[in-house]
Amino acid sequence: MIDRDSPVTEDELHSYVDGELPADRRGAVDAWLTSHPEDAARVAQWRAQADAIRVRYGTVALEPISARFDLDALTRGARSWRAVAAAAVVMAFLAGGVVGWMAHAASAAAPSRFDIFTTQALDAHRVYVVEVRHPVEVTGAERPHLVQWLSKRLDYELRIPDLEQGGLKLVGGRLLPGPFGPAAFCMYEGPSGERFTIYYARTDSPQTALRYRAGERAAAFYWVERGLAYVVSGPPDRERLLNVAQAAYDQIDKGASQARP
Amino acid sequence: MGGFRQDIEAAVPALRRYARALTRNVELADDLVQDTLVRALRSEHLFHGGDLRSWLYTILTNLNRNRLRSLARRPAVQTISDNDASDMAGPEAGERDIERALASLAEDQRAALLLVVLEGLTYREVAEVQGVPIGTVMSRLARARAQIKAYLDGERPTLRRVK
Numbered sequence: 001m002i003d004r005d006s007p008v009t010e011d012e013l014h015s016y017v018d019g020e021l022p023a024d025r026r027g028a029v030d031a032w033l034t035s036h037p038e039d040a041a042r043v044a045q046w047r048a049q050a051d052a053i054r055v056r057y058g059t060v061a062l063e064p065i066s067a068r069f070d071l072d073a074l075t076r077g078a079r080s081w082r083a084v085a086a087a088a089v090v091m092a093f094l095a096g097g098v099v100g101w102m103a104h105a106a107s108a109a110a111p112s113r114f115d116i117f118t119t120q121a122l123d124a125h126r127v128y129v130v131e132v133r134h135p136v137e138v139t140g141a142e143r144p145h146l147v148q149w150l151s152k153r154l155d156y157e158l159r160i161p162d163l164e165q166g167g168l169k170l171v172g173g174r175l176l177p178g179p180f181g182p183a184a185f186c187m188y189e190g191p192s193g194e195r196f197t198i199y200y201a202r203t204d205s206p207q208t209a210l211r212y213r214a215g216e217r218a219a220a221f222y223w224v225e226r227g228l229a230y231v232v233s234g235p236p237d238r239e240r241l242l243n244v245a246q247a248a249y250d251q252i253d254k255g256a257s258q259a260r261p
Numbered sequence: 262m263g264g265f266r267q268d269i270e271a272a273v274p275a276l277r278r279y280a281r282a283l284t285r286n287v288e289l290a291d292d293l294v295q296d297t298l299v300r301a302l303r304s305e306h307l308f309h310g311g312d313l314r315s316w317l318y319t320i321l322t323n324l325n326r327n328r329l330r331s332l333a334r335r336p337a338v339q340t341i342s343d344n345d346a347s348d349m350a351g352p353e354a355g356e357r358d359i360e361r362a363l364a365s366l367a368e369d370q371r372a373a374l375l376l377v378v379l380e381g382l383t384y385r386e387v388a389e390v391q392g393v394p395i396g397t398v399m400s401r402l403a404r405a406r407a408q409i410k411a412y413l414d415g416e417r418p419t420l421r422r423v424k
Contacts, residue, residue: 011399014406018377020384046406050378052359057282057379061274068291069273071266074299 008032013039017046059130062193064235066216113205113229116179118213118220121199121231124176124185125218129195135187136172146173150184150200156228158200160186161251166244167191178202188244196234196244203229210245212238221245225253268313269301275380276317282375283325285360293328297321318380319390322372329368362412370405373398 008029015021016029033040067073128135138146143160151158153175160170168188176183176199183201190196208224219236222229223245230252232245276297280290297320301308308316363371369391376382376390388395 010403014399014402015384018384018402045410049359049362049406049409052356053282053363053375053378056356056359057278060278060281063274063277065273065277066291068295069298071270071298071302074295075302 008036008039013043014046017043017050055132059132059193063130064194064217064237066236113203113224114208114211114213114222117199117201117203117229118222118231120176120179120183120201121185121197121222121233122213122215122218122220124199125197125220125233128174128185128187129197129218135195137174139172140170142172143170146186150175150186153182154184154200154202154228156200156202158184158228159252161198161248163188163196163244163247166247168196168244171195194235196232196241198248199229199231199233201229202227205229210242210249212242214238223249225249265305265308265313266302269298269317272314272317273298275314276321279318279375279380280321280325282363282379283321283372285364289328293321293324296324300324312386315382315386315390318376318382319392322376322390325372326368358413359409362409365412366405366408370401370408373401374405374409377402 006028012021012025012029016026021029033043138149140146147158147160150160150173160173162170168190171187171189173184173186176185178201181202183199185200186198188196188198203224204227205224207226208222211222213220213222214236217236218233219238219241220231220233221241222231224230230248232241232248234241234244273294276294277290280293280297281287284290284293297317300320301317363375366374373387373391376387377384382390384395384398387398391398391401
C-alpha cells in the first residue's frame with residue numbers, strides 16, 4: 001500500500017522506460033502516469049528519443065562486414081590493414097559523394113560511361129540502403145504503378161525483374177536525377193535484411209557485357225542493353241552479386257525479346 | 262579457445278553500430294572498432310570470463326575517450342559529417358536532428374545513453390563499462406535526455422517528428 005502511494009521519482013521514470021524497474025513498482029508508475037500528464041509526456045519524449053536513435057543507427061549492424069574486421073588479418077598485423085583502409089578512404093573520396101558526382105561528371109577528364117553510371121549507382125545505393133523509413137518513393141506493393149511511372153519518366157519501357165526466386169523481395173523504387181537525365185532506382189531485400197539495388201539510365205553507349213566494380217562497402221555489376229545502362233549493386237560478395245545480376249539480366253533480356261515488336 | 266574469437270566476431274556488428282552513434286562518423290567509427298578488435302585479441306589473456314560484450318564496449322568506450330583527449334590537446338580540424346552537405350534532403354531531416362542532438366551531449370552522457378537505448382545494456386553493465394556507480398549512470402542518462410529535449414525544442418520549435 002505504501003508502495004502505491006509513495007511518489008514516483010525521476011530515477012524510477014528512467015528505470016520504467018529502460019525496463020529496469022522492479023516488477024512490483026510497475027503498477028505504481030502506471031497509475032502515477034495517468035494522474036501526472038507532465039511525467040507521462042516526459043516518458044513519451046524519452047521513448048521517442050530512443051526510437052529516433054534506434055532508427056538512425058540500428059541498421060549499421062546490418063551493414064556487410066568489410067574485410068578490415070577479419071580477425072585473422074588483424075592478428076597478422078593491424079598496420080597493413082590500416083594502409084588498405086586508408087587507400088579505400090582515398091578511393092571513396094575520388095569517387096565522390098552524392099553531390100560530388102555532378103562535379104565529377106562535369107569536370108573530370110572524360111570519365112567513361114561505366115565510371116559515371118556505377119559511381120552514381122553506388123552512391124545512391126549507399127545512401128538509400130540504410131534508409132529505414134523512406135528507402136523508396138513507391139513500394140513494391142504497387143509494382144504496376146512503379147513500372148509505369150518510372151518508364152514514363154525515362155521514356156523507356158523498363159523491366160523491373162522479379163527476384164523472389166533468389167529470395168529477394170522488391171522493396172520498391174524511386175526516381176533519381178541522373179547525369180544525362182532522369183534515372184530509375186529499384187531496391188530489393190533479402191531474408192536477413194541485405195539489400196540490392198538496380199539502377200537504370202538511358203545511354204547512347206553500345207551494348208556491353210557484364211562488368212564488375214568493387215567498392216569498400218558495396219560492389220556493382222554494369223551492363224548496357226538496347227540503349228539502357230543497368231547497374232546492380234549490393235554487398236561486396238562477388239559471387240552472390242553476380243547471381244543477382246545474372247538473374248536480373250536474364251529476366252530483362254527475356255522480357256525484351258518476348259514483348260513488343 | 263576458438264569460442265573467444267567467435268564471440269568477438271559475433272560482436273562486430275553491434276560494436277560498429279555503437280561506434281557509429283558515438284562518433285557520428287563512418288571512418289572514425291570503423292577505426293575505433295578495428296582498434297578495439299586488435300586490443301581485444303592482444304589482451305585475450307587478460308580476459309577472465311565475465312561478459313565479453315561488456316568488455317568490448319569498455320575497450321571501445323575507453324579508446325574513444327582517449328581519442329577525444331588527444332584531440333583536445335590539438336587544434337581541432339574535424340569535419341562533423343558528410344551528411345551536412347545534403348542539407349536539402351527532406352525525409353532525413355528528423356534523423357539529422359537526433360544526430361545533432363547526440364553531438365551536443367557530453368561524451369560520458371552520450372555513451373551512457375547509447376549503451377542503454379541502442380545496445381540494450383543494463384544500468385549495472387553500463388556502470389561497469391564506464392567504471393562508475395549506478396547512480397552516476399542514472400544521472401548521466403537523466404542529463405542526456407534533458408539535453409536532447411532542450412536541443413530539439415530549441416533547434417526546431419515545430420519539430421517534424423514522426424512519433
